[in-house]
Amino acid sequence: MKQTLRRELTNIIFLVLIVAAAVVIYLLSRAESATQTPDASPTPASETASKQTSEETESADASAPSNDPEESSTTRGVPESVFKTHLLSSELYAAAPVRNKPTTYTLIWSESEQAEVLLTYELRNGDLSSLEITFQLPEVFQGNPKSDIEKRLAEASESLATANDEVIPALLLDLLPASDAKDKLQQTSIRFWTEEAQRLKKVGDKFEDTLDGYHFIAYRKQGDTLQELVCILYLT
Structure with missing residues (x-):
């Protein structure tokens, strides 16, 4: 147990x-x-x-800085208000806005009523993005005028040709730099463009060039009554 x-x-x-x-x-x-x-x-x-x-x-x-394209402008053009002030205060020409076209002006050369120039521009975010200047070109007469009407037309054409020799380079040297907000458009470039533009002889002739990042085009076309020389500067 x-x-x-x-x-x-x-x-x-x-x-x-x-x-x-x-x-x-x-x-x-x-x-x-x-x-x-x-x-x-x-x-x-x-x-x-x-x-x-x-x-x-x-x-x-x-x-950090914003890269939003809506907030930053890529144009080299001046603000529209600055360019308008330049147009309306010029002593070289009288600038008159074209009715119902807020970005188009008629420029009348102060020393010659024969030279009437059409100016229009485009905007991007309130700044100029392009500038277009249209010059009327004189009609070329063959031979000696026979009637009084032909004589008057020949005299008017000769007067316009003489005025254009002064007006075209003067306006390009005035308006193109005035549209440039960067102040980098050289007068030597403008003179070169002007000379090439004035060498265009017939409808369809065209000159195009880019200098210092600025793109310039000039061409001849047939207007309503006369041939025209169109000069365009792109500021983008």
């Missing part, structure tokens, strides 16, 4: 030891896992640093 009780007591003690060992092993493994895995929750200091970095990034983004 005593041996049986002793054997059962031994078994109970053995089971208790096994359970205790298992509990100890479990607790040790939990402690080791907690030691190896750092606390992922942010500390107050890390939260403050993160907030400061975010605010600095937002501030830098706000202060």
Whole structure:
């Protein structure tokens, strides 16, 4: 009887030891896992640093220049108000706006009523993007005029030709620089363009050139009554 009780007591003690060992092993493994895995929750200091970095990034983004094409103008032209002031205050010619065409003017050379020039311009974001100047050219008569009418027409053509020799270079040297906001359009370039434009002899003749980034076109065409010389400066 005593041996049986002793054997059962031994078994109970053995089971208790096994359970205790298992509990100890479990607790040790939990402690080791907690030691190896750092606390992922942010500390107050890390939260403050993160907030400061975010605010600095937002501030830098706000202060960076905008590349929005709507906010930046790519034209080299002056503001329309500046160009209008130049037109209306000139002593070389009288500028009169064309009715129902707010960007078109008639220019009358002050020393010759024969020279009437048509000026029109285009705008981009309120600045000039192109400038077009149209000169009337004299009619060429063959032989000597026979009637009084032919004589008057020949005299008018001769007067216009004489006026154009002065008007064309003078207006181009006046209007093209006045439209340039960058002040980089050289007078030597304008003189070269003028000479080439005046060399055009017949309808369809054309001259085109780009100097210092400015694009210039001149061509002859048939107008309503006379041939015309059209000169265009692109400021984009």
